Amino acid sequence: MSVLLLSRGLYDELRAHGEETYPHECCGALLGTPGSGGWHVTKVVRAGNTRTDSAHNRYSISPLELVRIERDARQHGLEIAGFYHSHPDHPAQWSKTDFEEAHWLGCVYVITTVAKGKADVTNCFLLSGASEEEKQFQNISIEVRD
């Protein structure tokens, strides 16, 4: 898997979410289907950031909300392809915290820099590896289709 494929509308939607929650981090799930070249995302689901104690530099999605997102995905014939979140006024690169807290092997983690309230760079990282002990983030390209 080397590409994340999604429509312009969905791409804009996840970036706009980060602008709306600025200076706090936004977060959400990406639903789609796996293909030979990578994940094809067909739905973006916003989630609440439960880290209200430190929302400017941390995010977390409630497990129960995840259960419901996963249930909804299944009912629509989709899978959780990955997640997205924003880095307010910080580079769109995974952090030590992002890596330590990443457990969805084979899924993508999309990070958008929101600089002074405007969405800037968006990057995508695939969490590859066969186990928690072997996991690594791999930078993959995002293909936006108009």
Add this chain to the structure above:
Amino acid sequence: MKIFIPTPLRPYAGGKDAVELQAPTIAAALDELTQSNPELRKHLFTEQGKVRSFVNLYFNDEDVRYLPQKEETEVSANDTLTIIPSIAGGL
């Protein structure tokens, strides 16, 4: 009961998104699941046999950690167990 498998663990469960099985308790259901899919065990449990800290188990809509009987909770055919790894991060 039916156990729902999250995306990252499906390769270790024969590609299935759900497994139907009969067991008296949540612990017995997990035991049966990992006996028939041995590769799942290391993803769900520590070497000491505890559920990994980042693995959430939801019995219907309840977090198993907060059930009075936890993994020893009795289950029936219509119950569901959802395995859902945590998602968090930040700067």
